[in-house]
Amino acid sequence: MIQAKNVYFKYEDELILKNISLEIYEGSFTAIIGANGSGKTTLAKHFNAILLPAKGDVLVDGISTRKDELNARKNIGFVFQNFEDQIVYSTIEEDVAFGLENLGLEQDKIKRRAADTLKRLSISHLAKRNVNTLSLGQKQLAALSGVLAMKPRCIVFDEPTTMLDSRNKKSIMGIIKELNKKDKITVILVTNVLDDLKYVNNVVVLKEGRTIFNDKKSKLNNKILKVAGLYD
């Protein structure tokens, strides 16, 4: 569904991504792991055309993100690393409506779909609460609901568990797993928590902007993790 072909990217003059090629298959559950600053977020932002490669190409369903941003963004949702900043409106209900409006849906359809999404994530009771009074775990779900309601075929989660306590960690990972298994949503999980790998089938390991591993999880070993700086 997503293909990266020899992607290079730089901020100012510093090369951040170096010749990255990979493929994300429809319905798969892929983890992108790497140490802090290895370029995970930068790579992930290429998948829905928030960043465009300096060299090389990213294709979504065979169409370059350079040529068609909309195609990439409609199909690929993104839950940001600092998900708190991703909530535009003061209540979850309004925030969910924001994305649906952008899809051009009618008001009553927006209401219905928003309600369904909140129910699905069991946060209906928070719909009208001021976002600033929510806990971090609840804000995470709020950010997810805004993305999920738009029914993307693939969702990128950028370090969804890093800031949460173990109970919230477990619950959000449970939800992500279910989205992949039940709803057949392709999931890309950016993480540096090795524990999260138990849920995934494919793994991409980044080190200083290069892929040093890109294969089935079963082929991953501690040596590679050591080189990536994720295991000692």
Next chain:
Amino acid sequence: MIKRLTIGQYRERYSFIHGLDARIKIFYVVVLGFLSFRLKFGLEMLIFSLFVFGLVYSAKMRLGELSKNLRPFYSVFIFLVVMYLIFSRSQIEKGMIYLWRFLMLIIISLALTFTTTIMDLIAAVEFFSKPLKVFGVKSRNVALMVSAAVRFIPVMFINFERSREAMSSRLADFRRIRHIKVVVLLMLQKMLKSASCLSDAVYARLYDENMEINKMPKLKINDYISMVAVAAFAVIIY
């Protein structure tokens, strides 16, 4: 901090005024504000006050809530009264009118924000900013900006408080300009980072500034009834 920032927040209740169209309510605030400037001391003021308290009553605002929301303004009132008493006793009557107008305007605005969700208010702002198109202002951007301000200004205060606490716990002294500068810079930095993330997120969810969305419903019968009432009131008092 959050608790202090809840002036004039929407209360979900069912009243005639809650049900009115947000655009009309904004229009009434302007009309009433304008009217209040034409009034003379005495009977007219009394009638107007009664009308405003009628509004408060029919909006199902509780007097306790009202006085709580007026609390931040008390010190301003007292200050003004004292100023008049000291410096221009001869003009005390005029001064009272000014204060009264100020008070009425605040109460009317509170009646608006008590009975209208922020979502509806923003949609109305979007509606009213449509004519600005000729100056190249996109009404959708205006609405987004207002929403983001409503959402992130409290966050700014929280961040400020956090930085201040973190610095205080390492013995910063906020009587020193240098330390004040650091907190302010820290806050600005955080704001810029949030803003850049917000902008990414907004585009990730397909934001299009040129999109025209008609969120405003058609006017309902109650809207027309209210128009007649306000028009009649305006004629009587004018």
